[in-house]
Amino acid sequence: MHHLVDANGVRLFRRNFGCFHIGIYATNSRRITAGKKPDSPNQKMIQQVMERIVTQTIPEIVINNPNVDWNPFTNEVQSAAVHDAGEPVKTNLKITNAPEPDTRYAILLKTFIASTKVDPYSPTAPTLIARGLTRTGKFRKHVCRGLLESVVNSPLVPKISAIIETRLGRPLEPFDIWYGGFRSRGQYTESQLDAIVAKRYPTADAYKADIPNMLIKLGFTKEQAEYIAGNIVVDPAPAPVMQWARA
Numbered sequence: 644m645h646h647l648v649d650a651n652g653v654r655l656f657r658r659n660f661g662c663f664h665i666g667i668y669a670t671n672s673r674r675i676t677a678g679k680k681p682d683s684p685n686q687k688m689i690q691q692v693m694e695r696i697v698t699q700t701i702p703e704i705v706i707n708n709p710n711v712d713w714n715p716f717t718n719e720v721q722s723a724a725v726h727d728a729g730e731p732v733k734t735n736l737k738i739t740n741a742p743e744p745d746t747r748y749a750i751l752l753k754t755f756i757a758s759t760k761v762d763p764y765s766p767t768a769p770t771l772i773a774r775g776l777t778r779t780g781k782f783r784k785h786v787c788r789g790l791l792e793s794v795v796n797s798p799l800v801p802k803i804s805a806i807i808e809t810r811l812g813r814p815l816e817p818f819d820i821w822y823g824g825f826r827s828r829g830q831y832t833e834s835q836l837d838a839i840v841a842k843r844y845p846t847a848d849a850y851k852a853d854i855p856n857m858l859i860k861l862g863f864t865k866e867q868a869e870y871i872a873g874n875i876v877v878d879p880a881p882a883p884v885m886q887w888a889r890a
Contacts, residue, residue, distance in 0.1 A: 646705075646712050646723055647688055655685045657834075658727050686818045691715040703743035710736055851877040 644656035692715045695701040702720050705713040709728035712721050720740045726732050758771040768774040776784050794800075807822050808815055831839070844850040854875060858868035 645725070645727060646709055647692065648712050648714050649684070649688065650714065650716065652712075652724075654725075655688055683813070683816070686816065688715060690816075690818045699745050699748065700742050702740040704736070704739060704741075706743060711738065847877045847879050851875070 645654055645658045647656060648654055692701070695715055695718070700718060701715075702713065702718065705711055705720060709726075710723050710733045712723050713719070718740050720738055722736070722738060723732075761771075761774075762769050765774055768777050773784065776787060804815060807819070807824070810824055811819075844853065851872070854872040854877075855865070855868040858871055859865060863871065
């Protein structure tokens, strides 16, 4: 996200800040708190990124590539002005904003076609949605629809929306899907927590070395903690430099 730039070349996101698809909105919207306006330019930039993905106009070269900077509004791509990937800079890149292939939609289309071929053989549930709702026994169509309508038609929705808009000092936007201002906040801010974690675990190896201690604090015995930790591989996430544990 640090390699997204606006029209003035300004980077709205800090180094090593990453978002993952659906969680991308919530990651930024959760910063909204009572009495504090959200970082709306950041959210609007994320929304634009998501729209580029949906319309398949995202340049292929910008995906998981810290060697380029990208303005998602103009779709302009340039060589990265900062280098923060911790790996050698690629010098033979062909800078272009050519979009990624329409592979994801081709797969979705094939899945849809395959599903429709099952329809004639399912007279009691002639569509994929009907089969999903009835055959699993989890929901009936009318129950599922009723749940959704009861939420969106609730008289509390406009009342709560008005309260949030008053606190934000602006109308709600499509990306405002997560509001945490109705509950008490923790002792530390998000940026403070990031700093604490970065200081405690500067590398993947540092995180792995501390796993036994974390497990012991959770109630495992020393032997159990060492056994579990010995079967966990810690890898840095490929795009943003964040630490994740993979068992």
